[in-house]
Amino acid sequence: MSDQTHMNGEHDIAPGDEEQHSVGERIVGYVVGLGLALLLTATSFFIAGTDLVWQPSIPVALIVLAIAQMGVHLVFFLHITTGPDNTNNVLALAFGLLVVFLVVGGTVWIMGHLNQNMPPMDQFIRMHS
């Protein structure tokens, strides 16, 4: 278990570590990531407050922008790549995302149906009178 040889061709790479790059290249990577993230954030805040676009599209746009920004963070800050040295990291991430989508999607889906099928009593009376 050596500590220093963390860039070994045969081995997986640690999450957060990059393949061998010079300091300049690594800094450029972070600068690009910061620029993209700031751009996406600014777009999100602009979209949320504007009435230039069709209003029902705003929530979808915000969610798409958020997912895009999370992708930017994963690639440029956490250095998750599709390379063979990253297989384990990506698989763990994929499993985590699966659980996240099951929890959030499942909860919103089921609770939405419950709300629809079992409305509060006053609402129920209004619906059927």
Place this chain on the structure above:
Amino acid sequence: MAMTATIGRAHADPHHIGLVVEHPGPAPKRTVTAYGFWVFLLSDIVMFSCFFAAYAVLVSQTADGPKGSEIFEQRNVAIETVCLLLSSFTCGMASIAADVRNRFWFYLGMAVTCLLGVIFLVIEFREFADLVSRGYGPSRSAFLTAFFSLVGCHGLHVSAGVLWLLTMMAQVFAKGFRADVLRRMMCFALFWHALDIIWVGVFSVVYLLGSGV
């Protein structure tokens, strides 16, 4: 002949799924540690997803209290977001400095990260204190309970991150860039970047989506 067959297979199988490397040995400790911490971070994200789900379900249960659009201030949220984003960047600079063992840039990067984290926490704390003083505390409605638990949980993580950050600065000061200190530094950087990812979800789902409702 056997050699060419192996090489041919390696090219067809870049992820080494079918290829058995003879005695590759254990992975370097840096990889093992970071991978374990990565799995912890993913489970932390799963925990946050439960808070997000609870918020999504309870967001309209205001019990005649205030709605999100009545209590959120976009300007504060924008400042908080820029603070966390910049702190993620400076944290990256500090980890590069740690890798090349440059003390000055390491301390500078970590100090700026700490400052930005503290600014974030102060703004968030003032927002919470303001809401509570107006009677909109977490016990006012189910919506506010979900809001305070989700955003507060993220704030607690940032507070823990700031404490960890100061610990890392002290350890580098006392012990230098030893291999174990560098491993901890790598885990801290992962933690801080993951917090920023969660904040992207918080400001999009809670503050921006909520301001339109």
